[in-house]
Amino acid sequence: MSWLKGVSGDGYADAFSLSPGAEEADAAMREQVRLGLGERDYALMSLVIAGLLGCPRFMDSVRGLLPAVEAVKVIEDWREAGLSSKEQAAMVYVEKGTLRPHEAGPSDVEVLRAAGFNDTDILSLATAIAYQNHAMRVAAALGVEPL
Amino acid sequence: MSHGEFLRLQGDSDASEVAKVANNWRTAELDAKERAMLEFSERLTFTPGLMSPDDLDGLRAVGFDEAQILAIVAAAAYRNFVSRIAELLGVDLPDEGYSKELLEVFPSKTATSAVEEAIQ
Numbered sequence: 001m002s003w004l005k006g007v008s009g010d011g012y013a014d015a016f017s018l019s020p021g022a023e024e025a026d027a028a029m030r031e032q033v034r035l036g037l038g039e040r041d042y043a044l045m046s047l048v049i050a051g052l053l054g055c056p057r058f059m060d061s062v063r064g065l066l067p068a069v070e071a072v073k074v075i076e077d078w079r080e081a082g083l084s085s086k087e088q089a090a091m092v093y094v095e096k097g098t099l100r101p102h103e104a105g106p107s108d109v110e111v112l113r114a115a116g117f118n119d120t121d122i123l124s125l126a127t128a129i130a131y132q133n134h135a136m137r138v139a140a141a142l143g144v145e146p147l
Numbered sequence: 148m149s150h151g152e153f154l155r156l157q158g159d160s161d162a163s164e165v166a167k168v169a170n171n172w173r174t175a176e177l178d179a180k181e182r183a184m185l186e187f188s189e190r191l192t193f194t195p196g197l198m199s200p201d202d203l204d205g206l207r208a209v210g211f212d213e214a215q216i217l218a219i220v221a222a223a224a225y226r227n228f229v230s231r232i233a234e235l236l237g238v239d240l241p242d243e244g245y246s247k248e249l250l251e252v253f254p255s256k257t258a259t260s261a262v263e264e265a266i267q
Contacts, residue, residue, distance in 0.1 A: 003200045004213050018214045022221050054196020093235070101234035108235075126235040134228035140195035141187075141202065141220045 003143035012135070015142045026135070030147060033131045036124030039065050044074060044087060045094050045125075046146075049132045051075040052098045058136055061146045089115035090125060097129040183209040188223040 001007075002015040009017070016023030034042055043065035050058040051074075059075050066074070073081040078091045089112055096104055112122050132146075139146040167175035172185045183206055190198060206216050232238065 003203050004217060006213055016217070016221075018217045019221065022217075054194065097231050097235050101231045104234045104237075106237060109237075123236070126232060129235060130228045130231035133231055134224045137191050137195045137224040137227055138220055140198045141191050141224070142217075143200065 001143070010144060012139055012144045012147045015138070015144045026138075029127075029131055030135070033124075033128045037128050041087070041090065042128065043071070044078070044083070044091065045128055046132055047071055047074045048078050048091055048094050049098050049129070049136060051078075052095060053133075053136055053140070055136055055140055058139065058146055086115045086117070090117070093125060094129050097126065098133055180209045180211065184211075184219055187219060188226075191220065191223045192227055 001010045004015060004018065007014055007017055013023055013027070016026065037045070043062040046062045047059055047066070050056055050061075056075050059071055062071070070081060074083075079088070083091065093108055093112060096108060109122055112125070113119075117125070135146045138144075164175060168177070168185075172182075177185070187202055187206055190202060203216055206219065211219065
């Protein structure tokens, strides 16, 4: 159950019931993020961000998108989880974007290009990193699970 | 938050007061509700994994209702979204039109690092 009073239901969208417009905007952004990334990349990113924010309980939100054993490895330490070099390059960007966004610079984008990402991919990655940092904070503050 | 993004929010507020908030909001002249809101926003930004129902009670105690609390959560989380888009893609707003007091706060650090320093 959401920590907000007067909200029925315990889901992420339920928590927005006091502000339907905000829920619509959030859902539209989430849909765009998921369209821009494959399921595996979305799951990897979500797990890494959940771990970095101290919210490992949010790994349930991507249950089924990755093998359970791999999901646990990723959330514990993605560097030791056997990810491909391209996935590891993306997770470096995820980590910086989550913990030290003010340190990001053109060289970070160049690293992604060198790993095989095109500029549309990089925009999708940045948007997804930003969205998950938004959504997990909403969920953490209101006592619900992110979608 | 990138400094251009932050500075765009100053509106009609006194420039030096906004600069204080950007540099270290604890030294700014804010009322109890504003302080509770910023304390909450800081926790949501830096330690979301430690948040609990007590954090919402802290906002209720100073007079915020449930819809206002949701608005604070959504706004603080949204700023975490926008600032990351800006920082990760090198997007910033031009500094033209911003006061000298505000610009002097940021030449060598972002609002994010200023807040990190403030809570150490």
